[in-house]
Amino acid sequence: MHESHGVRFKLGNIVYGFEGNHNVEAVALDNGELIETDMVVVGVGVRPVTQFLDGVGLDHGGAVVVDSRLRAADGLFAAGDIASFPDPHTGEYVRIEHWRTAQQQGRTAARNMIGLNVTFDAVPFFWTRQFDIGLLYVGHAAGWDEIIYRGEVAAQDFLAFYVKDNHVLAVAGMNRDREMAAAEELLRLERMPTSEQLKRNDRSLVEMLQAPALISA
Numbered sequence: 001m002h003e004s005h006g007v008r009f010k011l012g013n014i015v016y017g018f019e020g021n022h023n024v025e026a027v028a029l030d031n032g033e034l035i036e037t038d039m040v041v042v043g044v045g046v047r048p049v050t051q052f053l054d055g056v057g058l059d060h061g062g063a064v065v066v067d068s069r070l071r072a073a074d075g076l077f078a079a080g081d082i083a084s085f086p087d088p089h090t091g092e093y094v095r096i097e098h099w100r101t102a103q104q105q106g107r108t109a110a111r112n113m114i115g116l117n118v119t120f121d122a123v124p125f126f127w128t129r130q131f132d133i134g135l136l137y138v139g140h141a142a143g144w145d146e147i148i149y150r151g152e153v154a155a156q157d158f159l160a161f162y163v164k165d166n167h168v169l170a171v172a173g174m175n176r177d178r179e180m181a182a183a184e185e186l187l188r189l190e191r192m193p194t195s196e197q198l199k200r201n202d203r204s205l206v207e208m209l210q211a212p213a214l215i216s217a
Contacts, residue, residue, distance in 0.1 A: 005131055048082040059084045063095045068119045070109040079105035088121045096124050123187045136180040139170030139187050148198050163195040179205040
């Protein structure tokens with residue numbers, strides 16, 4: 001899709017340096033190629049600035065380790081980009097760098113600060129728009145055994161289920177907004193069908209969410 005809009009990829013190459021007198025004029029690759037440009041966008045990632053904190057646990061990436069109630073220590077809570085929290089659906093510790101998760105965690109942390117004692121159970125939900133195409137992603141899957149597709153990826157109309165140990169951990173989709181919203185709720189309620197059920201049943205996720213058996217469960 002990007003290439004159809006004139007984007008060129010230089011995969012397998014390393015940026016060796018920038019060239020120019022007063023401003024950048026070219027990017028030099030490790031193979032000697034020069035790409036003329038007057039602007040460079042560099043995406044290198046970020047690391048939490050947490051070294052100054054005392055009395056809290058930090059993981060290998062510098063994130064503040066919290067429990068299911070976002071508590072880092074007695075009377076101290078952390079939320080958002082710096083928090084490494086247990087995924088309520090897998091138990092694995094994750095750190096989500098997205099404003100929506102920070103907003104959701106902030107609410108949970110605030111409730112626990114006033115003594116409500118609630119767990120964080122929200123499902124991560126990400127989205128992006130590339131040109132005029134939207135891509136949605138719900139859940140969290142650092143690894144998977146298989147991907148089950150519904151629809152056509154080439155037609156930009158599909159759902160992709162990321163499966164590990166017969167359980168759906170995440171779903172990506174294009175042009176399936178209602179089903180993606182249903183996927184978020186099914187994951188939150190832990191009612192997402194297994195991979196075997198998905199292969200045997202072609203009902204939409206909206207129908208699965210609205211099914212009386214699920215509602216009464």
